[in-house]
Amino acid sequence: MLNEFDTDEKSGFDIIIRDGKDNTAPSCPHGPTLLFEKVSKGEGKGRRFYACSACRDRKDCNFFQWEEEKVSEARLLAREEQNRLKRPPFTHQQYCSRFREFVSLPMDGRKFCQDCQMLLLPEEWSEHSTHTALSSPITVAQLRRPSLLLCPLENKKSNAQYLFADRSCHFLLDMLSGLGFRKVLCVGTPRLHELIKLRNSEGKHEPVKSLLLDIDFRYSQFYGQDEFCHYNMFNHHFFNEEEAIKVFRDFLSKEEGAKVVMVSDPPFGGLVKPLSHTFSTISETWRSLQSPDCTVSEMPMVWIFPYFFEPRILECFPSFSMLDYQVDYDNHPLYKHGKTGRKQSPVRLFTNLCPRDIVLPEEEGYRFCSICERYVSADNKHCPECNVCPSKDGRQWKHCVQCGKCVKPSWHHCSSCGHCALPDHPCGRCQTGCFCCGSQDHKLRACPNKQSAAVKRATEEAGGTPGSTKTKNRKHKAHRKKHKFT
Numbered sequence: 001m002l003n004e005f006d007t008d009e010k011s012g013f014d015i016i017i018r019d020g021k022d023n024t025a026p027s028c029p030h031g032p033t034l035l036f037e038k039v040s041k042g043e044g045k046g047r048r049f050y051a052c053s054a055c056r057d058r059k060d061c062n063f064f065q066w067e068e069e070k071v072s073e074a075r076l077l078a079r080e081e082q083n084r085l086k087r088p089p090f091t092h093q094q095y096c097s098r099f100r101e102f103v104s105l106p107m108d109g110r111k112f113c114q115d116c117q118m119l120l121l122p123e124e125w126s127e128h129s130t131h132t133a134l135s136s137p138i139t140v141a142q143l144r145r146p147s148l149l150l151c152p153l154e155n156k157k158s159n160a161q162y163l164f165a166d167r168s169c170h171f172l173l174d175m176l177s178g179l180g181f182r183k184v185l186c187v188g189t190p191r192l193h194e195l196i197k198l199r200n201s202e203g204k205h206e207p208v209k210s211l212l213l214d215i216d217f218r219y220s221q222f223y224g225q226d227e228f229c230h231y232n233m234f235n236h237h238f239f240n241e242e243e244a245i246k247v248f249r250d251f252l253s254k255e256e257g258a259k260v261v262m263v264s265d266p267p268f269g270g271l272v273k274p275l276s277h278t279f280s281t282i283s284e285t286w287r288s289l290q291s292p293d294c295t296v297s298e299m300p301m302v303w304i305f306p307y308f309f310e311p312r313i314l315e316c317f318p319s320f321s322m323l324d325y326q327v328d329y330d331n332h333p334l335y336k337h338g339k340t341g342r343k344q345s346p347v348r349l350f351t352n353l354c355p356r357d358i359v360l361p362e363e364e365g366y367r368f369c370s371i372c373e374r375y376v377s378a379d380n381k382h383c384p385e386c387n388v389c390p391s392k393d394g395r396q397w398k399h400c401v402q403c404g405k406c407v408k409p410s411w412h413h414c415s416s417c418g419h420c421a422l423p424d425h426p427c428g429r430c431q432t433g434c435f436c437c438g439s440q441d442h443k444l445r446a447c448p449n450k451q452s453a454a455v456k457r458a459t460e461e462a463g464g465t466p467g468s469t470k471t472k473n474r475k476h477k478a479h480r481k482k483h484k485f486t
Helices: 073-085 092-103 166-178 190-202 217-221 241-252 272-288 307-316 450-462 469-482
Strands: 011-016 034-040 048-051 064-066 111-113 118-120 181-187 209-214 228-232 259-264 301-306 347-351 367-369 374-376 398-400 405-407 412-414 419-421
Touching: 092 118, 092 217, 118 217, 166 181, 166 190, 166 259, 181 190, 181 241, 190 209, 209 241, 217 228, 228 241, 241 272, 259 272, 272 301, 272 307, 301 307, 307 347
Parallel strands: 181 209, 181 259, 209 228, 259 301
Antiparallel strands: 011 034, 034 048, 048 064, 111 118, 301 347, 367 374, 398 405, 412 419
């Protein structure tokens, strides 16, 4: 994926989603690539190209190919070899065999390499002798909680892992169980999958089946082939194709009336369009496996994402609604519950489940609004003019008569701009067009005057002239940045 992508802007990169599986898309180590197109209002369509579906930075995956480009046989072979080298060191079946052998070892024989993030067998100790290993032997309890044993992936531009805090994880499972779901498809939610298995082992609750789909292949070390599939949610790609797809379809199949629900927690920087296409595909697969007398047209789903993506998500899934529940994460510096977090979490639940049926924890301040017929946060007061509980961020919003809607408490109505905004907003400058020249036909990144304005500003700051060496160097850098993907 690309850093500059934004479908809501009048200039940017759009993603071309084709009906059915795109067999023409070349593959990178993360599976089939996505087809991008440069778009700009008032101009013809730009050239199309393929790029990685999972990585937003070409430093992480530098795959690039023009749509019409003819690729030589030698380059195809080199690409296949590169993809092969990026595969996990073992197949899922081999990981399962290794796990069985590992748990049969005596306690002092169970070692975990922290550098390689790998369970070690005795014959492999010498290969990892210079690596860091956990000081104490691995217990059965640790093997049941791999999310605590594995180091979270931290690259924010590709596969950053933020793991549910226990309170949010328990709430999700309690809520789904209370609604009668006995099968949970966990898409990018390893900690929820982990909790389900832990509860099942305790035998105190009615058992719930779960299947984890995740791009982190390290979970193959801990879960069987019917419990985990190595999967990329941005292109709906199963890395162990035939076997994994069969496991996936079998899980979605109706089984003695067991209700199934999908819960997904994509990376915060994930693009809504490919994600919504994937979730629609999963829903269609589920629908095709139901009996003819099934009257439900859409698979029950819970999409966990920041609240400011609400317009895009509702555009893709009009049947969804956003709940007020704030999802917290253990390993995120901002989105933690209580005094350890620096601010309230913006992450919410988007779902096609009936909001009236989802009871939010009253001990955390949530309350039921009888007019909206749903649970809302403590400070989300019902507005009689708008006839909704309007707050999105957990604070009490205020109604603006001039705008005819509720706005954030920090906003004030600006008579010059004709709408509410922050007090220090750039008054008089239209925020829907270009911030460089004011045109409504393009955004700043596509402004034809942007480079000359930047050069002029740099020249004034450096005390030079437009033809100076400093200016030329800045021009060259700007040119290289502009053509980063060409």
